[in-house]
Amino acid sequence: MTSFATDDILPEPPPDALEVLHDREYRVRAFQIADDRLLIQGAVRDQKPPGLYVPDDPEPLTIHHMQLSFEVGFPSLEIVAATVHFESHPHPTCPSIETHYEQLVGLSIARGFTHKVRELFGGPRGCTHTTALLQAMAPVAVQCFWSMRAATAKRAGADNPVVSRERTGSGDGNLAYVINSCHVWADDGPALAERRAGGGPSVPIPMQRRLDELGIETPVDFDG
Structure with missing residues (x-):
């Protein structure tokens, strides 16, 4: 079974806390x-x-x-x-x-x-x-939207679609599931405006950090 980090993700408790209640x-x-x-x-x-x-x-x-x-x-x-x-x-x-x-x-x-x-x-x-x-x-x-495609490709021995697929255009069809899901993907926000104008997405910060740590070059055609 795949292992995940299990460390405590809570902030440090205040030093003057009397005891944990729940x-x-x-x-x-x-x-x-x-x-x-x-x-x-x-x-x-x-x-x-x-x-x-x-x-x-x-x-x-x-x-x-x-x-x-x-x-x-x-x-x-x-x-x-x-x-x-x-x-x-x-x-x-x-x-x-x-x-x-x-x-x-x-x-x-x-x-x-x-x-x-x-x-x-x-x-x-x-x-x-x-x-x-x-x-x-x-x-x-x-x-899991992209994870599903990545897992299927991995089993088939194909390229990882998260990091190597060709861009599929700037239409809303590829983004429908995220529009207005949060402030970043507001329908009238700058992120969607950039995508609709044909701009490519940026690599997620944690992924970019890990690529840098492993010395892996960021794919130029990234479209995750």
Whole structure:
């Protein structure tokens, strides 16, 4: 299994903090299960530190642990299967909402997803923690748009399309899934204006840094 960095990504706690009261952890991972299918798995876990709720208990207490998996068609980014499982929950009736999340099937992650999730699963229509997890998972599918093509090419022994493919033009068709997704990709912003004018994208900063560290020349036809 591929290894990822597991170091602590939180900022340093303030020096005058009395003690840790709560730990919430999100973890999301994506897998290619076919050339046209993604599997996104996620979990959220809330823990209380040892001894805070149960006196003299040496172990942390897990209050919530929800798991969510969904399959996404590629390149449509439409959810085609979804399951929810509660590993740990505070109330006996918590798991009764699990099957409600099957309504994710048929939704597109690319456009209007956040609004639809709130409509279907917000407030009393869902589990607060599962819905928060879902909102954290959806962008991962979009992040895998080029990863899917790169993985397929790698298995086929072809050139990596992220770093070696020819530019495909300046039309919005290649950018539809990112338009208005954040301030960088605002429809009236400078990044899209440059692309529409035929300009090429810049190499992502972390990728450029790693290329420099490895002494690899930046591809002149980069279009990631």
